[in-house]
Amino acid sequence: MELKPIDIARKLDVGTSALRHYEEWGIVPKAVRKPNGYRVYTEEHEAYFLCIRAMYHGFGMTTVRKIMPMIQKNNFTEALWEVNAIQADLFLRKQQATQALDILKPENMQRFLDKRNKEWYSIGEVEKEIEVPASTLRHWEKEELIKPIRDPESGYRMYNHEDIHRLLIIKTVQSSVYLLDSVREVLEKINQHSLSEARKITMDSLAYMDYQIEQQLRGAHFLYKLIELLKEKVN
Numbered sequence: 001m002e003l004k005p006i007d008i009a010r011k012l013d014v015g016t017s018a019l020r021h022y023e024e025w026g027i028v029p030k031a032v033r034k035p036n037g038y039r040v041y042t043e044e045h046e047a048y049f050l051c052i053r054a055m056y057h058g059f060g061m062t063t064v065r066k067i068m069p070m071i072q073k074n075n076f077t078e079a080l081w082e083v084n085a086i087q088a089d090l091f092l093r094k095q096q097a098t099q100a101l102d103i104l105k106p107e108n109m110q111r112f113l114d115k116r117n118k119e120w121y122s123i124g125e126v127e128k129e130i131e132v133p134a135s136t137l138r139h140w141e142k143e144e145l146i147k148p149i150r151d152p153e154s155g156y157r158m159y160n161h162e163d164i165h166r167l168l169i170i171k172t173v174q175s176s177v178y179l180l181d182s183v184r185e186v187l188e189k190i191n192q193h194s195l196s197e198a199r200k201i202t203m204d205s206l207a208y209m210d211y212q213i214e215q216q217l218r219g220a221h222f223l224y225k226l227i228e229l230l231k232e233k234v235n
Helices: 005-012 016-024 043-059 061-072 076-103 106-114 123-130 134-142 161-177 180-189 196-234
Strands: none
Touching: 005 016, 005 043, 016 043, 043 061, 043 196, 061 076, 061 196, 076 161, 076 196, 106 161, 123 134, 123 161, 134 161, 161 196
């Protein structure tokens, strides 16, 4: 069955230029050309295009561009494991965000701080207290998310309760959103006595993850259909 680019583009609600880009990127097989140079697509091409558009919303184009060449080489199982790894990562992020929401309850945050009765902590002690590597603490400092004072004699970093409180918020929010700019936005709005903004960001992240898992399953469905079509051709 021959299909015109415009027919597929309308079905996917994209421009024909997008179809050409997909072909140039090597994520769909090359189209057959007529003597006049016009592209002719087949049922197989349509399945590729449908799969790409479906997977884009749940997995992003970077993943699509990684998986589609595997599919063209009939490395179906390898592609499926790549998809599985991304879904497993989303599940982990969901768990982290759920835990973050619990940590950000004011009573839980206060309980955590009440158990820390020292006035000052070294970077090594903070690393153990909030389970964040020292390298990450130094990176957050470089990004100006935190600014510990320095011991005037040794020059070592010194963290107080307020710093630990702030670091715990950074750690918790970043586990949900993974973007330092989003963390910075939260910190600009938040103060020591209000965690509502951090909780809102985390809840929004959880809601987006619920949407994302639906889109990933939809994308995986179209990927499975494409694989089944290609397996029939091989057999």
